[in-house]
Amino acid sequence: MKWLFLLPLLTLQETPATSRLEEVLRGISLDHLKANVEKLVSFKTRHTFSRPDHETEGIGAAARWLHSRFDNIARRAKGKATAEFHEFSIREKTARNVYLRIDGKTNPRRAVVFGAHYDSINGRERDPNGPAPGANDDASGCGAVLELARLFSQHDLEWTAIFVTFAGEEQGLLGSRAFARWLKASDLDVVTMVNNDIIGNSRGGDGETDAASCRVFSAPGLDSVHRQLARYVKFLAERYLKGFEVKLQARADRPGRGGDHQSFSRVGIPAVRLIEANENLKHQHSPTDTVDHMDFEYMKKIVEVDAVVLASLFWGPPAPPPPSIENGRVRGKGIVWIRREDENELFKSVDTTRTGQADLSDLEPGFRYRISLCAATDGGAVGPPSEEVAFQPAEAESPR
Numbered sequence: 171m172k173w174l175f176l177l178p179l180l181t182l183q184e185t186p187a188t189s190r191l192e193e194v195l196r197g198i199s200l201d202h203l204k205a206n207v208e209k210l211v212s213f214k215t216r217h218t219f220s221r222p223d224h225e226t227e228g229i230g231a232a233a234r235w236l237h238s239r240f241d242n243i244a245r246r247a248k249g250k251a252t253a254e255f256h257e258f259s260i261r262e263k264t265a266r267n268v269y270l271r272i273d274g275k276t277n278p279r280r281a282v283v284f285g286a287h288y289d290s291i292n293g294r295e296r297d298p299n300g301p302a303p304g305a306n307d308d309a310s311g312c313g314a315v316l317e318l319a320r321l322f323s324q325h326d327l328e329w330t331a332i333f334v335t336f337a338g339e340e341q342g343l344l345g346s347r348a349f350a351r352w353l354k355a356s357d358l359d360v361v362t363m364v365n366n367d368i369i370g371n372s373r374g375g376d377g378e379t380d381a382a383s384c385r386v387f388s389a390p391g392l393d394s395v396h397r398q399l400a401r402y403v404k405f406l407a408e409r410y411l412k413g414f415e416v417k418l419q420a421r422a423d424r425p426g427r428g429g430d431h432q433s434f435s436r437v438g439i440p441a442v443r444l445i446e447a448n449e450n451l452k453h454q455h456s457p458t459d460t461v462d463h464m465d466f467e468y469m470k471k472i473v474e475v476d477a478v479v480l481a482s483l484f485w486g487p488p489a490p491p492p493p494s495i496e497n498g499r500v501r502g503k504g505i506v507w508i509r510r511e512d513e514n515e516l517f518k519s520v521d522t523t524r525t526g527q528a529d530l531s532d533l534e535p536g537f538r539y540r541i542s543l544c545a546a547t548d549g550g551a552v553g554p555p556s557e558e559v560a561f562q563p564a565e566a567e568s569p570r
């Protein structure tokens with residue numbers, strides 16, 4: 171059982187954020203990711219209404235195992251972390267989300283959530299105890315949550331981190347809905363939610379392999395806080411990871427489908443879903459959603475995207491107020507984002523950490539733009555973007 175010997179890494183609290191990020195990236199273990207997924211698959215089904223009390227099968231056994239993993243991480247984190255169950259009711263039964271909370275050092279009230287769903291379903295079978303291995307959907311996401319909880323717990327975090335695995339996703343996002351509402355009513359200020367759901371297969375149902383990109387879904391419209399967060403994911407992946415593309419999707423989720431990030435965006439918490447580039451629907455909600463249809467090297471790349479996003483959130487500054495624009499110049503230290511109003515992607519970004527300003531005089535008149543600012547630390551962490559402000563370049567004076 172490889173996942174049992176977790177070598178504690180050195181805690182380098184005084185090093186810059188970039189060094190700590192490198193340490194987390196180096197620590198991501200292919201063996202751990204695979205072992206996490208294999209263990210979750212071994213419960214045969216994790217259907218929300220499967221056996222709660224069986225020792226080795228069904229959702230109860232899976233929930234207890236997840237709690238034991240989180241508890242193991244919490245004990246190594248020496249007092250700053252706790253493993254918990256969060257109960258909610260579903261069709262007059264009790265179901266449980268399982269989570270790890272790591273208290274932030276600078277401000278424990280400000281929180282970032284990283285989640286996936288641990289329940290599975292076999293769409294072809296009525297019996298909740300029928301085979302539903304759910305390897306890719308979504309033991310893959312849970313594997314990422316466990317591995318990054320392990321790695322980030324070995325460092326001090328500025329803000330509180332919640333690593334959570336949800337139940338009831340397949341019955342309509344019920345676990346995440348209960349959890350998001352409960353957090354919203356708590357004394358925590360949850361600033362971001364990142365969801366991983368189906369991140370472990372690179373070969374689509376069309377036979378095409380894409381192991382060099384993933385997709386990110388977020389609630390509309392183009393100027394929503396969720397789409398800003400999606401652009402942040404893409405921006406960070408490009409900044410820190412070479413040769414892997416994050417593809418922005420102009421939808422909340424795939425047509426006719428949903429994910430747990432939507433439970434958070436519905437209560438006003440900025441939220442995104444990361445998902446593999448090219449799905450194979452044939453193996454979803456099926457007894458064939460097994461480990462042998464997965465590509466763990468590919469899954470690791472998406473976990474690296476998660477790592478750069480979480481590191482930037484945990485060690486970066488909060489979003490600053492929107493920047494001011496005077497005489498065609500943006501004032502503000504950090505990274506200035508410039509987006510054409512009708513486009514999803516950033517038009518460009520400008521590093522203003524030294525100059526404190528960005529010149530907008532080269533932007534083409536005739537287009538309307540949205541400008542925002544990410545604050546950055548001396549240690550190299552870039553925090554999430556501010557709200558956008560509108561900007562329209564002045565038309566050049568026509569010759570007389």
Ligand SMILES: [Zn+2]
Binds near residue numbers: 308
């Ligand atoms: Zn799923």
